[in-house]
Amino acid sequence: MQTATWMRELGRIFKPEDLLTSRAEMLVYEYDGTIFRELPGAVVFPRTTGQVVELVQLCRRANVPYVARGAGTGLSGGAIPAKNGLVVSFTKMNKILDIDIPNRRAVVQPGVINLDLKNALQPYGYTYAPDPSSQKVSTIGGNLAENSGGPHCFKYGVTTNHIVGLEVVLTDGQVMRTGGKASKSPGYDLTGLIVGAEGTLGLVTEITARIISLPEYTMTMLAVFDNLRKAAETVSAIIAKGYTPATLEMMDRNTIRVVEQVVKAGYPTDAEAVLLIETDGLQDGQQRVMQDISALCRSSGAREVRMATSEAERELLWRGRRGAFGSLAKLRPNVYIADGTVPRTRLPDVLDQVYAIGEKYHVTIASVFHAGDGNLHPNIMFDAQDAEETKRVFAASTEIQKVCVAAGGSITGEHGVGIEKREDMLLQFTTEELALMHRIKKALDPEGLCNPEKILPVLTGGV
Amino acid sequence: MTIKGFTGPDVPVYAEIKDCIRCGMCLPTCPTYRELGQEMDSPRGRIALIKAVADGRLSLDDPDFTLHMDRCLVCRNCETVCPAGVNFSHLMEDTRSQITRSAGNGRSIQERLLRFVILGQIFPYPARLRLLGGILRLYQRSGLQALVRWSGILQRLPGHLDSAEALLPQLSKDFFLPQPEEMPPPPVYPIRRVALFSGCIQSLIFADVNRATARVLAHNGCQVMAPPLQVCCGALHSHSGETDLARDLARKNLDAFAAAAVDAIIINAAGCGAMLKEYNHLLHDDPVYAARAEEFAAKVKDINEFLADLPLVPPQGRLEWTVTYQDACHLAHAQHIREAPRQVLRSIPGLELIEMVEADYCCGSAGIYNLVQPELSQEILQRKLGHVIDTHAQVVASPNPGCALQIQSGLRQKGLSMRVMHPVEILDRAYRQPAAN
Numbered sequence: 001m002q003t004a005t006w007m008r009e010l011g012r013i014f015k016p017e018d019l020l021t022s023r024a025e026m027l028v029y030e031y032d033g034t035i036f037r038e039l040p041g042a043v044v045f046p047r048t049t050g051q052v053v054e055l056v057q058l059c060r061r062a063n064v065p066y067v068a069r070g071a072g073t074g075l076s077g078g079a080i081p082a083k084n085g086l087v088v089s090f091t092k093m094n095k096i097l098d099i100d101i102p103n104r105r106a107v108v109q110p111g112v113i114n115l116d117l118k119n120a121l122q123p124y125g126y127t128y129a130p131d132p133s134s135q136k137v138s139t140i141g142g143n144l145a146e147n148s149g150g151p152h153c154f155k156y157g158v159t160t161n162h163i164v165g166l167e168v169v170l171t172d173g174q175v176m177r178t179g180g181k182a183s184k185s186p187g188y189d190l191t192g193l194i195v196g197a198e199g200t201l202g203l204v205t206e207i208t209a210r211i212i213s214l215p216e217y218t219m220t221m222l223a224v225f226d227n228l229r230k231a232a233e234t235v236s237a238i239i240a241k242g243y244t245p246a247t248l249e250m251m252d253r254n255t256i257r258v259v260e261q262v263v264k265a266g267y268p269t270d271a272e273a274v275l276l277i278e279t280d281g282l283q284d285g286q287q288r289v290m291q292d293i294s295a296l297c298r299s300s301g302a303r304e305v306r307m308a309t310s311e312a313e314r315e316l317l318w319r320g321r322r323g324a325f326g327s328l329a330k331l332r333p334n335v336y337i338a339d340g341t342v343p344r345t346r347l348p349d350v351l352d353q354v355y356a357i358g359e360k361y362h363v364t365i366a367s368v369f370h371a372g373d374g375n376l377h378p379n380i381m382f383d384a385q386d387a388e389e390t391k392r393v394f395a396a397s398t399e400i401q402k403v404c405v406a407a408g409g410s411i412t413g414e415h416g417v418g419i420e421k422r423e424d425m426l427l428q429f430t431t432e433e434l435a436l437m438h439r440i441k442k443a444l445d446p447e448g449l450c451n452p453e454k455i456l457p458v459l460t461g462g463v
Numbered sequence: 464m465t466i467k468g469f470t471g472p473d474v475p476v477y478a479e480i481k482d483c484i485r486c487g488m489c490l491p492t493c494p495t496y497r498e499l500g501q502e503m504d505s506p507r508g509r510i511a512l513i514k515a516v517a518d519g520r521l522s523l524d525d526p527d528f529t530l531h532m533d534r535c536l537v538c539r540n541c542e543t544v545c546p547a548g549v550n551f552s553h554l555m556e557d558t559r560s561q562i563t564r565s566a567g568n569g570r571s572i573q574e575r576l577l578r579f580v581i582l583g584q585i586f587p588y589p590a591r592l593r594l595l596g597g598i599l600r601l602y603q604r605s606g607l608q609a610l611v612r613w614s615g616i617l618q619r620l621p622g623h624l625d626s627a628e629a630l631l632p633q634l635s636k637d638f639f640l641p642q643p644e645e646m647p648p649p650p651v652y653p654i655r656r657v658a659l660f661s662g663c664i665q666s667l668i669f670a671d672v673n674r675a676t677a678r679v680l681a682h683n684g685c686q687v688m689a690p691p692l693q694v695c696c697g698a699l700h701s702h703s704g705e706t707d708l709a710r711d712l713a714r715k716n717l718d719a720f721a722a723a724a725v726d727a728i729i730i731n732a733a734g735c736g737a738m739l740k741e742y743n744h745l746l747h748d749d750p751v752y753a754a755r756a757e758e759f760a761a762k763v764k765d766i767n768e769f770l771a772d773l774p775l776v777p778p779q780g781r782l783e784w785t786v787t788y789q790d791a792c793h794l795a796h797a798q799h800i801r802e803a804p805r806q807v808l809r810s811i812p813g814l815e816l817i818e819m820v821e822a823d824y825c826c827g828s829a830g831i832y833n834l835v836q837p838e839l840s841q842e843i844l845q846r847k848l849g850h851v852i853d854t855h856a857q858v859v860a861s862p863n864p865g866c867a868l869q870i871q872s873g874l875r876q877k878g879l880s881m882r883v884m885h886p887v888e889i890l891d892r893a894y895r896q897p898a899a900n
Contacts, residue, residue: 023525024515024527024528024531025527027515027520028511031485045500089502134486136488137488137490325546329484329547
């Protein structure tokens with residue numbers, strides 16, 4: 001089909017205000033939160049599942065690749081279009097369809113912003129647990145595609161643990177429903193297959209999410225360490241003792257110093273690391289748990305433990321954590337947020353290796369991460385205009401991933417593979433494992449039009 | 464179309480364009496993105512388009528470029544949340560200045576005419592402004608306004624005359640003139656000497672806010688003067704890309720205030736305050752005025768900011784009012800002043816301050832935005848009004864005349880009796896209230 005023809009066909013499916021094709025409009029859909037770029041041929045804003053079905057069928061007839069897009073804040077290039085392909089922006093499918101408290105389920109369209117869902121649930125005393133730091137901006141659909149995490153995912157689980165049902169438009173235009181409000185469903189876990197597939201297996205048009213009651217009581221403390229290893233060992237010690245804090249976040253010396261310059265949260269700038277520990281749940285007994293954790297921190301080498309005694313103090317402790325990325329971003333033009341996971345007992349060793357890699361490639365690393373999950377985020381500051389420096393940053397990132405995999409971890413915790421880590425999948429999986437993934441992709445997307453050239457590396461010798 | 468890039472003066476600074484890391488944190492704070500849901504109408508998208516023009520990938524004269532640049536409210540909410548500290552308003556103002564200078568821009572004849580008449584021929588001249596004010600006042604008092612509104616004739620005329628007319632508030636009975644006669648008697652032992660920047664809209668429509676400001680300052684031990692030759696601050700011009708007109712006005716004001724040996728220059732309109740504090744940026748390469756602009760800008764204080772820094776004379780009278788405070792964008796996002804007006808209001812015995820949701824979200828007024836983008840402006844206003852009404856407060860305190868007009872007209876259309884007042888008017892009322900007990 002000629003370009004002009006499929007454009008005209010798009011015009012039959014979408015009203016003019018829901019279809020973009022001009023030069024200026026394409027220029028703002030060539031990017032996401034990464035440094036990757038590719039110009040699309042058109043952008044559409046579906047408002048109904050029916051429109052999504054029609055567009056998928058049209059793309060199939062016209063052989064045009066398409067990619068779903070939420071807020072475009074992804075960190076691995078997952079929403080970057082194929083050249084002259086179609087961007088399917090879900091920002092106008094942004095309704096909360098149902099809040100069902102007795103069943104503890106919310107049904108939403110994919111374009112609902114994560115925090116908007118939380119705000120809608122709050123009056124009922126409920127919340128949606130996954131809290132990526134982009135939660136004010138990013139959509140549930142995007143979170144689902146990337147299987148996003150966040151500080152509270154240590155206790156509550158990542159996105160896939162909270163998605164229980166989907167409506168998916170498959171690449172042949174069929175509408176598939178998986179799971180639902182009931183808590184169990186037989187057969188293959190197709191919901192689980194779609195979550196985290198980065199939009200490569202179909203377009204999600206409706207999401208049923210698990211919601212949980214807000215905790216009755218929350219306590220927050222900051223443990224200050226003169227030794228990074230000891231801080232990392234403390235993380236495992238707390239968990240091994242049987243405690244499950246709501247968050248267990250760690251920041252290193254470089255982060256603390258930058259945060260204190262910009263945000264002034266009152267962190268001690270001479271510390272090597274801090275742990276931000278929060279517990280939540282019933283008020284009864286929580287004080288005792290916090291005291292135990294505090295004692296454990298001290299016996300594991302914390303030089304100081306600060307317990308927030310008011311909402312204002314709690315807010316101040318969190319301000320530093322929340323402001324960390326922003327503070328780092330002010331320092332240099334770009335921040336590369338590396339992302340990988342390891343079994344948490346390996347954190348002390350892996351962190352040592354990460355800093356050694358930083359020295360080897362002459363890049364400054366500042367870590368702020370979900371220690372409870374063993375999910376590292378070494379932030380590397382650089383200038384993307386400097387090609388040589390950028391090369392060093394990516395080389396360092398690849399080496400960090402190797403270290404994570406060698407430690408029994410993974411190349412990404414919550415940012416996805418996208419374009420960026422496509423080749424790095426080879427570090428994690430054998431050819432046979434990747435070939436199996438290729439076969440799954442082929443079964444669901446035989447034409448290869450649904451967010452092509454993402455996640456799976458090309459295997460030499462074919463599949 | 465041939466690619467036309469940025470040229471001449473006021474080219475957006477490339478290093479500042481590059482500050483944007485495209486993380487997208489600005490998206491949900493942007494009123495136009497919230498309403499339209501498309502990237503071109505987000506701060507990140509606008510910066511991407513500015514960069515595309517700078518990189519020669521898009522023409523300055525592309526009508527889409529003008530469209531999306533002109534849709535920005537310059538509310539600067541994005542600056543507050545930007546992790547990379549992008550100076551968005553400078554980029555936008557320089558870009559609009561480029562669009563204005565480019566003959567091939569996509570603005571309609573109507574809009575160009577509106578810009579020429581309002582920004583070029585009326586606002587720079589206080590006498591013409593007062594004349595226009597006088598005519599409008601006559602229109603209101605003669606009963607003609609009632610007739611026109613009843614007839615609905617404006618809806619049938621081209622342009623956005625009806626939406627402009629709907630905004631028209633009751634003009635002040637006596638316009639405020641920056642003259643010694645308007646000044647309250649100085650305190651016997653003045654602790655500070657200050658100059659009042661009276662503003663153009665403020666003097667015609669909210670003359671009593673200026674009078675209240677002068678009285679409150681005097682009550683707090685200040686000797687107040689108002690240089691008579693001052694003109695419009697130029698904020699409307701600068702935001703609209705009429706940068707040269709803004710510079711002319713800035714220079715006139717620097718001359719007008721040159722002789723005033725004062726400790727501070729007090730402004731009670733947030734939009735004007737933000738502009739006055741940036742005169743140094745506006746005139747940074749003016750060989751004659753740059754240094755003077757620097758000195759002037761450093762002295763400018765918003766009235767709330769100034770009062771909160773003083774040991775404020777506590778009001779003795781009680782006001783049993785419920786009040787909700789609306790953060791004007793150009794106070795909260797541009798000047799980073801949030802706590803001071805709340806502090807002023809909380810100092811009043813009996814007054815209950817009720818916080819609204821999204822107090823620092825734009826109301827859609829944005830200078831002349833509600834005249835040139837009436838539909839979008841109305842949609843943004845409705846979101847704001849919802850939050851205002853939910854507080855059930857009796858009074859909305861607003862530190863900016865544009866916001867006050869916009870919110871007032873919205874409340875009037877809904878038939879609500881909530882009043883809009885400047886925080887300083889409320890404080891003035893408390894001062895004039897007989898002492899409790």
